[in-house]
Amino acid sequence: MATVTLLSDAELSPEALAIFGEIRAARNSDYVNDFWRALAHDPSLLRATWDRLRTVMSPDGALDPLTKELLYVAVSIVNGCEYCIHSHTAAARAKGMTPEQHGELLAVVAMASQTNALATALGVKPDVMFQADDKP
Amino acid sequence: MATVTLLSDAELSPEALAIFGEIRAARNSDYVNDFWRALAHDPSLLRATWDRLRTVMSPDGALDPLTKELLYVAVSIVNGCEYCIHSHTAAARAKGMTPEQHGELLAVVAMASQTNALATALGVKPDVMFQADDKP
Amino acid sequence: MATVTLLSDAELSPEALAIFGEIRAARNSDYVNDFWRALAHDPSLLRATWDRLRTVMSPDGALDPLTKELLYVAVSIVNGCEYCIHSHTAAARAKGMTPEQHGELLAVVAMASQTNALATALGVKPDVMFQADDKP
Amino acid sequence: MATVTLLSDAELSPEALAIFGEIRAARNSDYVNDFWRALAHDPSLLRATWDRLRTVMSPDGALDPLTKELLYVAVSIVNGCEYCIHSHTAAARAKGMTPEQHGELLAVVAMASQTNALATALGVKPDVMFQADDKP
Amino acid sequence: MATVTLLSDAELSPEALAIFGEIRAARNSDYVNDFWRALAHDPSLLRATWDRLRTVMSPDGALDPLTKELLYVAVSIVNGCEYCIHSHTAAARAKGMTPEQHGELLAVVAMASQTNALATALGVKPDVMFQADDKP
Amino acid sequence: MATVTLLSDAELSPEALAIFGEIRAARNSDYVNDFWRALAHDPSLLRATWDRLRTVMSPDGALDPLTKELLYVAVSIVNGCEYCIHSHTAAARAKGMTPEQHGELLAVVAMASQTNALATALGVKPDVMFQADDKP
Numbered sequence: 001m002a003t004v005t006l007l008s009d010a011e012l013s014p015e016a017l018a019i020f021g022e023i024r025a026a027r028n029s030d031y032v033n034d035f036w037r038a039l040a041h042d043p044s045l046l047r048a049t050w051d052r053l054r055t056v057m058s059p060d061g062a063l064d065p066l067t068k069e070l071l072y073v074a075v076s077i078v079n080g081c082e083y084c085i086h087s088h089t090a091a092a093r094a095k096g097m098t099p100e101q102h103g104e105l106l107a108v109v110a111m112a113s114q115t116n117a118l119a120t121a122l123g124v125k126p127d128v129m130f131q132a133d134d135k136p
Numbered sequence: 137m138a139t140v141t142l143l144s145d146a147e148l149s150p151e152a153l154a155i156f157g158e159i160r161a162a163r164n165s166d167y168v169n170d171f172w173r174a175l176a177h178d179p180s181l182l183r184a185t186w187d188r189l190r191t192v193m194s195p196d197g198a199l200d201p202l203t204k205e206l207l208y209v210a211v212s213i214v215n216g217c218e219y220c221i222h223s224h225t226a227a228a229r230a231k232g233m234t235p236e237q238h239g240e241l242l243a244v245v246a247m248a249s250q251t252n253a254l255a256t257a258l259g260v261k262p263d264v265m266f267q268a269d270d271k272p
Numbered sequence: 273m274a275t276v277t278l279l280s281d282a283e284l285s286p287e288a289l290a291i292f293g294e295i296r297a298a299r300n301s302d303y304v305n306d307f308w309r310a311l312a313h314d315p316s317l318l319r320a321t322w323d324r325l326r327t328v329m330s331p332d333g334a335l336d337p338l339t340k341e342l343l344y345v346a347v348s349i350v351n352g353c354e355y356c357i358h359s360h361t362a363a364a365r366a367k368g369m370t371p372e373q374h375g376e377l378l379a380v381v382a383m384a385s386q387t388n389a390l391a392t393a394l395g396v397k398p399d400v401m402f403q404a405d406d407k408p
Numbered sequence: 409m410a411t412v413t414l415l416s417d418a419e420l421s422p423e424a425l426a427i428f429g430e431i432r433a434a435r436n437s438d439y440v441n442d443f444w445r446a447l448a449h450d451p452s453l454l455r456a457t458w459d460r461l462r463t464v465m466s467p468d469g470a471l472d473p474l475t476k477e478l479l480y481v482a483v484s485i486v487n488g489c490e491y492c493i494h495s496h497t498a499a500a501r502a503k504g505m506t507p508e509q510h511g512e513l514l515a516v517v518a519m520a521s522q523t524n525a526l527a528t529a530l531g532v533k534p535d536v537m538f539q540a541d542d543k544p
Numbered sequence: 545m546a547t548v549t550l551l552s553d554a555e556l557s558p559e560a561l562a563i564f565g566e567i568r569a570a571r572n573s574d575y576v577n578d579f580w581r582a583l584a585h586d587p588s589l590l591r592a593t594w595d596r597l598r599t600v601m602s603p604d605g606a607l608d609p610l611t612k613e614l615l616y617v618a619v620s621i622v623n624g625c626e627y628c629i630h631s632h633t634a635a636a637r638a639k640g641m642t643p644e645q646h647g648e649l650l651a652v653v654a655m656a657s658q659t660n661a662l663a664t665a666l667g668v669k670p671d672v673m674f675q676a677d678d679k680p
Numbered sequence: 681m682a683t684v685t686l687l688s689d690a691e692l693s694p695e696a697l698a699i700f701g702e703i704r705a706a707r708n709s710d711y712v713n714d715f716w717r718a719l720a721h722d723p724s725l726l727r728a729t730w731d732r733l734r735t736v737m738s739p740d741g742a743l744d745p746l747t748k749e750l751l752y753v754a755v756s757i758v759n760g761c762e763y764c765i766h767s768h769t770a771a772a773r774a775k776g777m778t779p780e781q782h783g784e785l786l787a788v789v790a791m792a793s794q795t796n797a798l799a800t801a802l803g804v805k806p807d808v809m810f811q812a813d814d815k816p
Contacts (some may be wrong), residue, residue, distance in 0.1 A: 001261065001805075001806055003810075003812055004258060008428070034263050035251075036253075041371060041374075042372075045375055048732060049250070049254065049382075052728065052732070053251070063206075063244070067203050067206065068168070070199075072248045075210055075244070077217055079256075080624045080625070086186070086251050086267065086545070087263070089266070090265070090266045094345055095200065098198060099186055101199055102586075103585065103588075104197050104198045107192045107589050108199070108207045108524075109188060109211055110525045110589075112212060115518075117485055117518045118518050120216075122138055122139055122175065123138045124170045124171055125138070125170075126222035127222075129167070129226070130683075131167075131395075131682065131683075132685050137494070137675040138675065139674075178507070178511030178515075185518075213389055222395060223394060225683040238684075238721075238722075242390055245388075245390075246390050249385040249388070251382075253381050253385040255692060256357065257378050259357055266545075267546065273538075274805070274806065275630055276646075289554075303809070305810075306804045307795075314646075317651050317798075324794075328791040329788075333739070334781040335750075340737075342751060344792045347755075347789055350754075351758055351797075353799050354806060356792065358810035360463065376736075376742045377743065380748050380751045381751065383732060383733060383736040383737070384755035390729065392761050393716055394718040395682045395761075396686070396717075397409075399713050400780055401711070402769070402770045403410065403411075404410055404412050406776040410668045410675050411667045411765060413670070423576075433589075441671050442671050443566070443666070446668045450787075453790075461659070465655070476652050479649065482619055483660065484581040487622055489660040489662075490655070492652045492659060506606060508606035509606040509607055516600055519600040520615070524594070524619065524628050525629050526579075526583060529622075530546055532582045532627055533545065537579050539630065621797055621801045622797065653798075654794040655794070661789050662791070664760055
């Protein structure tokens, strides 16, 4: 199910088709996943999302590609985004995530969810030493 | 402000005081942050939380300590846990996170938050190729 | 799937059946969607929810009906409520939402999700000029 | 800080003042907490919220008042509502919550947050035996 | 669908099989639900989760088992964990939750979600009388 | 408090200073709010965020500027982003939001949060008529 139809290549606008070409080239695969087929109804949003994704997840950065993909999965879990959890878990595996690393990722996410709930429940304000500025 | 008082060392139960000793030894510092002082009202919860944290964040694992700390920060951001964001951002810095890595962490979290919202809004189900099992 | 059965008209209590009559009259359609069929197990909760919904989404208000429906979709996206996203996206279309407006709605939700994550991560407190009162 | 001013009794509309009278009578105290002083800018929203709260939290129900208050705290923790966590933790104490029950409440919330994250990450669909209806 | 395969008994490691034995004994049933079959890929995470769950949900505590199960459902609803909502609603029924109690649980969760949103939107800080400590 | 320092104009990199110039010109005010001063530690993230914000919130669109600002507030409330709620509520007022519209915005957000929780708790799948595609 979806709130919009998933566009086939034949239904794409020229702008969307061009972006699909970029996605195919970047991933070296003809397969374009359904997220992009749903987003293609709005070519300008598709463009902005794809351009920014390519920049943020670029291999040239201060964090290595697998670490960024693990972070993507972690965020998706907490946001409860079923699609994103599945697609980025698959992407992490494609970038070399081992079963042990997957297990450890889950353990950290579960641990953080637990202490997040506790800290929120306790309502404690951050210790002064954790604050980078002097604004109260 | 907090929903419980922050216990001083003098107010701790013997069990809680022993755990504070472990925290001090593990971190090689006399300072025990306020999260633990709030949690210390319930020594068994304090024990379970500290023991599990030490195991999960242990340096002996499939993911390196900094990666795990970055994941902790990411989860805390999405959960909106102010205390955890501050304490684990500080911990990540202590483990070597550079300003460039911090910026890239924020960029990935922001990017994922954005596509999570889009994928959720579009309501698309995960592509079959992203599914590890054959349960419908 | 669901956590309760979806009640057919024949299974409804008299109170629930009366409320279904009001829903049918208000929407000028015999179709009653599954949310109400699940909620009908508790007629008093059904009554309270339907009455409040009718009041809040009434066309006599300071915001026009389409704007309120767009807000409903936005909230549902962030809460990750699959059912609500689908039903209120359909309702927004019925109230005249164009594909361009849908695209722009998604763009705003994605943008806000992104800066929400950044502001939360940075932990900055609201500027004094954004505060309506003088309570610290 | 707040996004609206907190109205003093002298600034209230007659409708809002009448509702404050009901709050004072129901709680047998002259103190009206700041949530209501902020909400009082919109008397109809104040009325709807107060009326529904009184009904839902009424002592005449299938769940006892303390259990309902604990549920209110749990929901507020997960929603990260600082105000609600503080006010309903205080209310739970006023209704008899012991320190041991508070600790156990926190332990359950932390446990559930942890397994919620794991189940979401694993993406497993509910077992057939957990589904009350036969809709796929 | 899932992000990992659901392991059959024949595919389990010896450690995981032993834990499945404990689950079967504790629940007096041969059926092991799919959450555990997914988690079994990482026996140490399975061990930590099952051990902590058994302790937290133990009948020997300050809160009775049904209350703890209702709290589990409430947390799962707010976290939007479909699997957990289904499994713990079933567990609550098995522990005696009546349809009236289920309706009331939903009413409290809905009420709290509503006032949580309002309090967060208004940005009011907790009244001084709701704060347990004197840290500003 | 914050996790990074708030940079003064004198501490900005040339790229960040140029973007501050654009913000000042666009808003016709010398005041640059603290979100940007925190984000300025990473000029490329500052650039990407400001550019995209300007595009998405542009007055030339299918939705009018006030509607987009109300949507921004709604998303920020559900995400619990204190900073964003304050800054965008102020921005909505600057764009003409009346107290009546603010009250109605809050009422819709509260209503949606309530039915979101109920629909999630009931676990009902979207009716077929709400699905735009034919993917099961």
